[in-house]
Amino acid sequence: MSWLHDLNFFAKLALAFAVMTAAWLAPGWQAGIAFALICVLLLWLLRVPGVAGYTKGAALLTAMVMASWLLNLTLQGLPLSQALPVAAAMAARLVATTAAFYFVMETSTPGAILAASSAARLPSLVTLVLSLTFGVIPMLRADFERIADAQRARGMEIDDVGLPSRLRFALARGVPLLVQAIRMAHAISFSLSLYGYDLAQKRTTWRQVGLMVEPRLKIKDQADAK
Amino acid sequence: MLDIDNLTLGFGGAPVLCEARLTLLRGQRLLVCGAAGSGKTSLLSVAAGLIPRLVAVPELSGNATLDGQPLGSVARQALFRRIGFIGQNLEDQLWDLCVEDVIAFPLENRGIARSEIRARLERLITGFGLSALSGRRVLTLSGGERRMVAVAAALAAGPDFLVMDEPTTGLDPAARRRLCHILDQAAQEVPTLLIADQDAVSLLPVIDSLALLQGGKLSTPQPPADCLENHAIWEEAGLLPPMRRRRLAPASAIGRPLLAVSGLVTRLARAGGDPVLKDVTFDIRAGEVVALIGRNGAGKTTLFKAMLGLTKAAGGTIALDGAAADRWTVAARARKLAYIPQNMRHILFNMSVIGEVIFAITASTARSADPAIVEKARAALARYDLGSLEEANPFALSVRQQGLLGLACADAAGALVAIIDEPLLARDLHGRAMLERFIAAMRDTGRAVMLISHDLELVDDLASRLMLLDQGRIAYDGPLAEGWRSPAFTALSWPAPYADMPEEAA
Numbered sequence: 088m089s090w091l092h093d094l095n096f097f098a099k100l101a102l103a104f105a106v107m108t109a110a111w112l113a114p115g116w117q118a119g120i121a122f123a124l125i126c127v128l129l130l131w132l133l134r135v136p137g138v139a140g141y142t143k144g145a146a147l148l149t150a151m152v153m154a155s156w157l158l159n160l161t162l163q164g165l166p167l168s169q170a171l172p173v174a175a176a177m178a179a180r181l182v183a184t185t186a187a188f189y190f191v192m193e194t195s196t197p198g199a200i201l202a203a204s205s206a207a208r209l210p211s212l213v214t215l216v217l218s219l220t221f222g223v224i225p226m227l228r229a230d231f232e233r234i235a236d237a238q239r240a241r242g243m244e245i246d247d248v249g250l251p252s253r254l255r256f257a258l259a260r261g262v263p264l265l266v267q268a269i270r271m272a273h274a275i276s277f278s279l280s281l282y283g284y285d286l287a288q289k290r291t292t293w294r295q296v297g298l299m300v301e302p303r304l305k306i307k308d309q310a311d312a313k
Numbered sequence: 314m315l316d317i318d319n320l321t322l323g324f325g326g327a328p329v330l331c332e333a334r335l336t337l338l339r340g341q342r343l344l345v346c347g348a349a350g351s352g353k354t355s356l357l358s359v360a361a362g363l364i365p366r367l368v369a370v371p372e373l374s375g376n377a378t379l380d381g382q383p384l385g386s387v388a389r390q391a392l393f394r395r396i397g398f399i400g401q402n403l404e405d406q407l408w409d410l411c412v413e414d415v416i417a418f419p420l421e422n423r424g425i426a427r428s429e430i431r432a433r434l435e436r437l438i439t440g441f442g443l444s445a446l447s448g449r450r451v452l453t454l455s456g457g458e459r460r461m462v463a464v465a466a467a468l469a470a471g472p473d474f475l476v477m478d479e480p481t482t483g484l485d486p487a488a489r490r491r492l493c494h495i496l497d498q499a500a501q502e503v504p505t506l507l508i509a510d511q512d513a514v515s516l517l518p519v520i521d522s523l524a525l526l527q528g529g530k531l532s533t534p535q536p537p538a539d540c541l542e543n544h545a546i547w548e549e550a551g552l553l554p555p556m557r558r559r560r561l562a563p564a565s566a567i568g569r570p571l572l573a574v575s576g577l578v579t580r581l582a583r584a585g586g587d588p589v590l591k592d593v594t595f596d597i598r599a600g601e602v603v604a605l606i607g608r609n610g611a612g613k614t615t616l617f618k619a620m621l622g623l624t625k626a627a628g629g630t631i632a633l634d635g636a637a638a639d640r641w642t643v644a645a646r647a648r649k650l651a652y653i654p655q656n657m658r659h660i661l662f663n664m665s666v667i668g669e670v671i672f673a674i675t676a677s678t679a680r681s682a683d684p685a686i687v688e689k690a691r692a693a694l695a696r697y698d699l700g701s702l703e704e705a706n707p708f709a710l711s712v713r714q715q716g717l718l719g720l721a722c723a724d725a726a727g728a729l730v731a732i733i734d735e736p737l738l739a740r741d742l743h744g745r746a747m748l749e750r751f752i753a754a755m756r757d758t759g760r761a762v763m764l765i766s767h768d769l770e771l772v773d774d775l776a777s778r779l780m781l782l783d784q785g786r787i788a789y790d791g792p793l794a795e796g797w798r799s800p801a802f803t804a805l806s807w808p809a810p811y812a813d814m815p816e817e818a819a
Contacts, residue, residue, distance in 0.1 A: 196450065198414035205421065226409050229452075236623055237660040239643035240652050242676030242726065246642045263662035266708055270658075275408045280367055281398060282419040282466070283390050293417040293430040303448025304413045306435055 103187035110183035119179035126186035197222030206296035323372035331529030347526030348551030353509035397467035419470035456483030457609030474505035559811035568599030577629035591785035604776035651728035657715035673722035693725035769810035
């Protein structure tokens, strides 16, 4: 089912909004939880990159949403038996929504977004904003992991330690990540100038774009490989 | 075509370029050689219109014109349509696009029809031998592969001339030959070249003139044949003479095994499902300098990542200093194996130069109240000429200084084996001296070095043993002289280093 990764970015976006709407309209907390679980299961079945990390994040999100809503409702005088379904329904809606947009973000490369936007003849500025908005988060996540690997490769023990130390080390990656984000912004800006990205000019694309976006060029003669 | 006159350029201290002149005629193919820090990149950045348009510098004076028109008055789109630029550090001009996107990007930006872009894309991908990389995200490629993609992107736009900064960086000898062939083939469409590189010999087939940059000034361009054999002018410019004689590496005592890899198989697989490393077995002993060579994309990077545990192994064992290390964390292995990548930015994350060295020593913090640790860090920085930069931000250092910082960190960390990946700083006299100092320090203290490089002369000069990685296996492991004659090396069709050159004692 990984061919679904090549769905047109706008089709994915529409799908994500539909999932979000369905999650918020789910009748009752049981249906909401079932829907959220299906969404997370689909991420696994679709082999979305980084799904294990997402699942951990979703679990953390669920715990935080549940805790804050339970506290809030209990302080307002609602008994726990009534507060629990409300908190669970709210957490389920957020998990389903984040799962849908996680799929969009992780399976849409900046190139595929550029192609879909260019084929839709969107203004260059909109094309650029969409590509960077959805493309930059996986890039930053990759950089975050690269910095962690660099710390490990330089002898910093960040795996065989307790959770508080892990969190502290993760926070310590913030400064180098910021430096890297600035470098990345510079590289993108430099590349746009160098390769003639013009906000006044509508772009074209090499890809075939329809409901699906062509992921790679099929070359007639493959004999040149190596 | 391009005329630079009286160019003075500086970054706050002494000017890097001082009243430099450069004239590039239409059809001319000029190679500029100079030591690291001599101003090659600055000169090329002015020639390509990057300075001052995209990169501001504190000190800049002089004139630069393109066909008589001041570069500053040419509209940005028109300028970069006429000039193709490939920088030394490709991460500064590439982002997370796939191979086809990068090559097609300039054409798409001009609104060229899809059929035309696809035809040109197919021609370039086939011509550059990049079909196997089709659809891959460019930031996941090896350094050499990225460089070929960047050159293809520059040619795709059909510029009037190409400006290339260190284009041979990261390319194996076959890829360098392919690059020359491609530039030769493209000569009809892009006849004019301005290249800065330290490898004059590899680029001989595509250049017709050569100039040396020294003391902020560019020498008068000469036919390459007139200056290649003149050792004095190269040494005066701080460079290793390209036609130097073979120098036999001094022998040293070999001690106990420090690293032993046996039957290593990686989970990481190629597109066809084959593991990148299938059955890798070797050891490295105290006092050795083991060179690892192999084609671009052969799996050299995967090998050291697997040794460190950054890439999961599907089979095999690894022992460090006689102890089984298979279950060790990456950090525990890294305290025995120091890694110095080609691009040091990948492993820098502290905010000061001395902080990086202190972190290398402590493996936990960039600050230390222990005077012995601080003193050790300072001594390491002084050993590699970085003493005056201890409070500088590591990201603000030049590529060469970052390379030296890598040596200082590995030396101070006391790791048993240092893995040096394509040490670009070793391409000039000062950088080579620093690398030799590092290797001597490692050997003298009973440690070892693994040198990964495509620079076969460097390998021949410094290594005591050769390993060749091919088809996921160590295809040759043994003495250098036999290695250059081995079937495994012959199969690469690479020229052996110092072919036809006599030897001299070290």
